[in-house]
Amino acid sequence: MPTLHDILREGRMVANHRPWPRAMVNARTWQMAAATAADGRLTLLGLWGDADVVHMALLDDQAGSAAVLSLECPDKRFPSVGRLHPPAIRLERALRDMHGLEPVDCPDPRPWIDHSGGAPYPFLSAEGDSLHQIAVGPVHAGIIEPGHFRFTVNGETVVRVEERLGYVHRGIEKLMRGAMLEQGAKLAERVSGDSTVAYALAFARAVEAALELEPPPRALYIRGLMAELERLANHLGDIGAICNDASFAMMHAHCGILRERVLRAAHGCFGHRLMRDCLRPGGVARDIDAAGLALLDALVTDIRRHFPALVKLYDNTASLQDRTVTSGILKPALARQFGAGGYVGRASGRAFDVRRSIAYPPYDELEFDVPSLTEGDVNARVWIRIREVEQSLSLIEQMMARLPAGPVMTAVTSRPGESVSMVEGFRGDVLVWLRLDDDGRIVRCHLRDPSWFQWPLLEAAIEGNIVADFPLCNKSFNCSYAGHDL
């Protein structure tokens, strides 16, 4: 079978695409790449459209290299990747809705993001005696994002869950078109509120790669601090929320307090609880002062003092363990096939973390572990989060100790270029592909949330579980609606 290198050689290399190579390929090579991904030798990172061109980002796990393949489709048709490699199906359905490019022989002809069709959405059928359907959402009883779930159940046992998303589509990629960099950074940051820093960082790194800028070292470290604060806040919130979905409110209350302290520390250091508008292409908008560092120091000490007791409480509460252990098992083979990122992948044996696998500064200079488990149940996803909280605390300490002095911003020039960037958000790998024109305007910006590959896995993980365990499994995945719907 061909390697990523072999596939790239078949195509015509595109100049000015950084940092990964991009090649224009023909339909035959495109299909060969799809077949290689289907074989499990390459991981699909993204599939998106442009004006009459489709792009596909692929990762070679073994070599640690990635590349973008592009196929021209002047007749608005291209050979389906999803036909060979199922993780691409939803991406292709979204691509058809957004760009009108038809994936030929795609197994699923239904629309995905586009809800404008008058006819009711045809859900997949599951037939049999005593099966019935439960429709949940898009508006839920709790204050969460909107999404519809269609359950087919046999008594209490789930036979199938099908997701229907797209309710929070805001047209972000269209708004990006023609936007100035400053506006683009604002838009990227607002894709998903809980991943503000991750998206801002991914966008900034894409801009810097396209313009060949190098942000000052101090800015890189401050970005790292922001990213780890965001991870801490979300993981702490998730650990509590998962326990709350098993009606164990005590963990929720105590984790909520810790999460609040992280957010307040972020506000104290950077002037915004979610660190919005703090990270810019070229550096960071806000420097951290001695008072901010003292806040972070106090925060790390505080969490280190209180978190172990919560971990112990989680581990020693038998009634809670009874709910989380062995429910919602995601098989490692599926996690690998879909290239699941974040805690979803790492709890199912896919030890992929962008900070380690395709390291970017400042993580290339720091010591940390990438925790990984193989059980793939709700409990494993909680434990990955617990371990990552500990790693984030250690990373924050290391970054504070090594924080270089100097400026925090470089001037951003304008020139044409193309780039791709991938960073590790709390949920998993966020991918951004960017093309800039001569004036520094955005021609096309594609943002791919890790949830694209996690949502379908939730459907697989819930199969055979009971209906009442769905909220628990769903919370342990905690996929993004907004990041997915764009």
Next chain:
Amino acid sequence: MISALLPGLLIQGAQMLVVLLLSPLLTGFVRKVKARLLRRQGPPLLQHYRDLLRLLRKEAVVAENASWLFRATPYMIFAATWVAAALVPTFATGLLFSWSADLIAIIALLGSARFFLALAGMDVGTSFGGIGSSREVMIASLAEPAMIMIVFILALIAGSTQLSTVAAFMQTPAVGLRVSLGMALFALLMVAIAENARIPVDNPATHLELTMVHEAMVLEYSGRHLAVLELAASLKLLLYLSLIACVFVPWGLAPAGAGWATHILGGAAYVGKLFFGGFMLAVFETSIAKMRVFRVPDFLGAGLMLGLLGTLLLFVSRSL
């Protein structure tokens, strides 16, 4: 004739008012304690009264395809639960309806309330109502036999299923320490938790449609219908706590024909018992996670077994 009945009538009337007026306070108290245990401020103690008044004032939105059953059920449930709660001796045993305060009658009243609620849950035809009803009936199919077993234990010991008699007997030294009574207490606690939709069987505060039991059945209700259903739920919690207090800690109950002072003392003792029970419930609920739905039968099965064993033990020890 009238003057002979009057004290009983007065006490009975007072009891009916007390349970009705006290039950929202008990619910509010349990919520408050739970909130404080979670380091939250919690709603004020009187919040549940305000919620009920607010719901009473609001328009009741009823699904278009709802039948008369859907409309009538809340009142039926409320009436049945109120009567049942009024039958349990709370602060005095000399109730006018004492002769009818039979444990089996109380179970029957609660059973019919549940039957109608399960029907109403399915009436509108939403999937959540159906899920809730099916789960409720599954729980009831084990909770009710367990409750009957508990009644048998009490009846075998006290020689009557009448609560006043049972309570009076429990205050005499003739009771002694009995294993079967301990079993009955544990079984009754389990049944009470399941019947009142508390953690670990159900979560009264959940917002997750897919995990609800009781809340799923009343999901379609609003306005005054919801108000009486909520009040009935509060009454039921009070009923079970009163029942446990009346049978297992009957001290302080004013006997028939006692003076005013004894009645007031009985009232104070009752309120004390009630809030202690509520406090323990809140502590228990905070320290445990909800169990998987298919584990509920195991939990209630244990209650049923305890009841059965207790009855068996009594029979065996009697023949010795």
